[in-house]
Amino acid sequence: MKLISIQNCYKIYKNGVTAIADLSVEIDKGEFVFIIGSTGCGKSTLIKMLYREERPTKGNINIGGINVAKLRNSKVYKLRRKLGIVFQDFKLLPKLTVYENVAFALESIGMKDKDIRPKVIEALDKVGLKDRIRSYPRELSGGEQQRVCIARAIVNEPKILICDEPTGNLDPTTSKEIMDILDKLNKEYETTVVMVTHDKDIVNRMKKRVISLDNGVLVSDAKKGSYKVHENV
Amino acid sequence: MKMFRYLKRGLRDSFKSVFRNFSLSVAAVACSIITLILVAVSIIVSYNVDSITKTLESELTIVVYLKKDVPDEQIENLKSSFVKMKNVEEVEFKDNEEWKLEMKEYSETYSTTLDYLEENPLLDSFIVKVKDVNYLKETTDAIREFEYVESANYGEGMAENLISAFSIIEKVTIFIVLALVFVTAFLISNTIKLTIFSRRNEIEIMRLVGTSNSTIKLPFVFEGFILGFLGSIIPILITIYGYVLLYDHFNGYILSPIITLVKPFNFVIYVSVILLVIGCVIGMFGSYRAVRKYLKI
Known part of the structure; x- marks a missing residue:
């Protein structure tokens, strides 16, 4: 059984827009996958369905043994505890320090205070922010804020890291730093990374599996793909 | 253990939120203070009116005068047939000697005359107490039909009007209490909605990192509880001290000794408990309702 398996998935919004049509994709444990495509191609819908912010209209999505398509609203937390989610806009709490922001994720799932501390320090160490734990988000640069967001996503040691355009708001140099961190997490800790992006440079440089969508339809799925190739298809 | 940690953090967060959104909390507490005071006044008024009505009702009797020289066995017969009547609670025989004594006591003029x-x-008479004052007139009419009955009367007019007025007052105050409870719930719900609105990012992140819905709700429900609790303190103090003061001021009755007020203890304690429960339940219910909307991310 693959870690993520999407079978004949459809998503039709209430206003009649078909965001995803007959999509079938499987992602194995430890993979690093880019999802690319132009604006409105359905890549955001796809990734939102992975963490059950959207439900598929038809078809099945199975993540680590959880049937996401049939998951009730009150049980969503069970899925989310297996996932780490990184956002384009970071979604950090401005009134909490870096440490508190990361600890917040563990606190709110009911972990003991004395277990939280070493885990938070470890996660911040992985993203290279160990010396900024007392800073507030507004005192950090965009790249640093994104690293806090990654630390928060990985602090619970999820099997899957879902990244929704994590470099969308960052300059090329900072983007590269973020990608290095994600690559390291993927290689050293075998975290499966699913990343939505439309940054050509990143996709071309990383040489990872690339799934490209167009109008909600799977256009290509290449093992070591690049952005350009798929644009021409 | 895990449950305990959730409770601890929920309580901590709710206290934090009450103080962080201080002005909003003050507004909510002020609203509930005002409404709960009105609720307290309404409860006190309606309870007193109810008690006065009951005393008045129990005082209301039909006085049945018998014709002159009714034989003794007929008096017994009459008494037993009165007792058998549906609406009759109690029948008491009062002969003319008793009346005489009573009248002599009442005034000097009567005494000498x-x-x-x-x-x-x-005349000899029966004092008839009824079960339901609403059928007082019917019962009196039925008694008038009996042989040997000279006349049957009750405090026609005034007493009846007073009782019907009181029953209207009682209904109105109950309605006001219910309306106020509803308004308070709505106000607290709205206030909590505002504090939730200012924390919606937090809720969103909690949802995204895998916090269960009940854990997210907990601090908000606590917050509602705290607001309701704080809002009921002042009304409770006002009820206790205010009512005791009022009772002492009027010496326990208004206008005439027949319209007595309810004794302050344990009455004020009951009212306080009711206020506290209303405040807390309304607060919790209001916040529960408010937070539900934000849990559909």
């Missing part, structure tokens, strides 16, 4: 008369001019 009655002494001049050799024969007792007064």
Whole structure:
């Protein structure tokens, strides 16, 4: 059984827009996958369905043994505890320090205070922010804020890291730093990374599996793909 | 253990939120203070009116005068047939001698007049108590139909009007209490909605990192509880001290000794408990309702 398996998935919004049509994709444990495509191609819908912010209209999505398509609203937390989610806009709490922001994720799932501390320090160490734990988000640069967001996503040691355009708001140099961190997490800790992006440079440089969508339809799925190739298809 | 940690953090967060959104909390507490005071006043008024009505009702009797020289066995017959009537609670025989004594006590003039008369001019009578005052008139009419009954009367007019007025007052105050409870719930719900609105990012992140819905709700429900609790303190103090003061001021009755107020203890304690429960339940219910909307991310 693959870690993520999407079978004949459809998503039709209430206003009649078909965001995803007959999509079938499987992602194995430890993979690093880019999802690319132009604006409105359905890549955001796809990734939102992975963490059950959207439900598929038809078809099945199975993540680590959880049937996401049939998951009730009150049980969503069970899925989310297996996932780490990184956002384009970071979604950090401005009134909490870096440490508190990361600890917040563990606190709110009911972990003991004395277990939280070493885990938070470890996660911040992985993203290279160990010396900024007392800073507030507004005192950090965009790249640093994104690293806090990654630390928060990985602090619970999820099997899957879902990244929704994590470099969308960052300059090329900072983007590269973020990608290095994600690559390291993927290689050293075998975290499966699913990343939505439309940054050509990143996709071309990383040489990872690339799934490209167009109008909600799977256009290509290449093992070591690049952005350009798929644009021409 | 895990449950305990959730409770601890929920409580901590709710206290934090009450103080962080201080002005909003003050507004909510002020609203509930005002409404709960009105609720307290309404409860006190309606309870007192109810108690006065009950005393008045129990005082209301039909006085049945018998014709002159009714034989003793007929008196017994009459009594037993009165007792059998549906609406009759109690029948008491009062002969003319008793009336005479009572009237002599009542005033000097009566006393001397009655002494001049050799024969007792007064009539024997029955004092009839009824079960339901609303059928007082019907019962009196039925009694008038009996043989040997000279007349049957009750405090027609005034007493009846008073009771019907009181029953209207009682209904109105109950309605006001219910309306106020509803308004308070709505106000607290709205206030919590505002504090939730200012924390919606936090809720969103909690949802995204895998916090269960009940854990997210907990601090908000606590917050509602705290607001309701704080809002009921002042009304409770006002009820206790205010009512005792009022009772002492009026010496326990208004206008005439028949319209007595309810004794302050344990009455004020009951009212306080009711206020506290209303405040807390409304607060919790309001916040529960408010937070539900934000849990559909």
